[in-house]
Amino acid sequence: MSTPAQHSYFVPQPSKWPLVGALALFFLGLGAAFAVNGVKGGGTCLLIGALILLYMLWGWFGDVIQESERGQYGKNVDRSFRWSMGWFIFSEVMFFGAFFGALFYTRFYVVPDFGSEMQQLLWPKFAPTWPSSVAPGGVPEYEAMKPWGWPAINTLILLSSGATITWAHWGLLKNNRTQLIMGLAWTVGLGLAFLYLQAHEYHEGFEKMHLTLGSGIYGATFYMLTGFHGLHVTLGTIMLSVILWRSIAGHFRPDHHFGFEAVAWYWHFVDVVWLLLFVLVYWL
Numbered sequence: 442m443s444t445p446a447q448h449s450y451f452v453p454q455p456s457k458w459p460l461v462g463a464l465a466l467f468f469l470g471l472g473a474a475f476a477v478n479g480v481k482g483g484g485t486c487l488l489i490g491a492l493i494l495l496y497m498l499w500g501w502f503g504d505v506i507q508e509s510e511r512g513q514y515g516k517n518v519d520r521s522f523r524w525s526m527g528w529f530i531f532s533e534v535m536f537f538g539a540f541f542g543a544l545f546y547t548r549f550y551v552v553p554d555f556g557s558e559m560q561q562l563l564w565p566k567f568a569p570t571w572p573s574s575v576a577p578g579g580v581p582e583y584e585a586m587k588p589w590g591w592p593a594i595n596t597l598i599l600l601s602s603g604a605t606i607t608w609a610h611w612g613l614l615k616n617n618r619t620q621l622i623m624g625l626a627w628t629v630g631l632g633l634a635f636l637y638l639q640a641h642e643y644h645e646g647f648e649k650m651h652l653t654l655g656s657g658i659y660g661a662t663f664y665m666l667t668g669f670h671g672l673h674v675t676l677g678t679i680m681l682s683v684i685l686w687r688s689i690a691g692h693f694r695p696d697h698h699f700g701f702e703a704v705a706w707y708w709h710f711v712d713v714v715w716l717l718l719f720v721l722v723y724w725l
Contacts, residue, residue, distance in 0.1 A: 465493035584650035588723035602631035632678035
């Protein structure tokens with residue numbers, strides 16, 4: 442027999458968490474403004490804002506998890522969650538699309554223009570190649586990042602993590618809790634391995650290759666694209682860790698597990714972005 446939750450839309454009780462979140466954003470914004478302008482207390486405000494934000498996330502998501510486990514979310518709520526996650530991922534596609542658009546404009550319009558006869562009067566040593574080891578404007582020489590080293594290994598790691606989270610999903614659909622937990626644990630481990638190698642790559646780039654954010658437009662686009670992707674991998678790994686913890690606690694059923702699916706969608710999106718990064722930033 443169906444429960445009322447399946448045919449109605451759950452309306453939560455008034456919550457303090459939006460107000461707590463607003464307070465966190467106030468301290469974060471105030472701290473950032475103080476820090477940028479050299480005002481004393483900026484770091485303290487940022488720390489207070491970060492702690493309040495973590496408290497809000499813990500409490501708000503905790504309430505959502507409890508409501509879900511009590512069976513208060515029916516088909517209507519599940520549908521709204523799916524639409525919300527779909528639009529969120531679409532916004533992320535547009536976010537990275539803007540950076541890939543900037544990369545395209547740089548490679549096919551800006552760099553060739555710097556190599557034109559008119560620009561050669563200003564930048565006589567600049568060669569219109571991509572990636573270039575010399576940037577106009579007196580930027581110190583640097584070495585471009587090669588694809589067939591750490592980036593190739595990281596590509597294999599992320600592709601493997603896409604397979605392990607899919608394997609975990611198959612286990613959940615079969616109600617095989619052991620397969621679910623093992624698949625998630627492998628995915629979290631692979632995510633951490635990716636982040637470690639990314640940090641190692643950055644260290645080599647700064648120390649040995651002299652590749653920094655100030656290394657002309659190549660350095661700026663490289664670190665902006667790979668850095669924001671690394672941030673998304675970090676957030677994805679944190680979310681996967683929460684899903685792993687919930688799976689160990691006995692949450693999720695074969696017919697009720699959108700929390701798992703949402704994180705899996707996000708992780709597959711991160712995988713696809715990295716493949717584009719590897720081809721367009723490292724390789725071509």
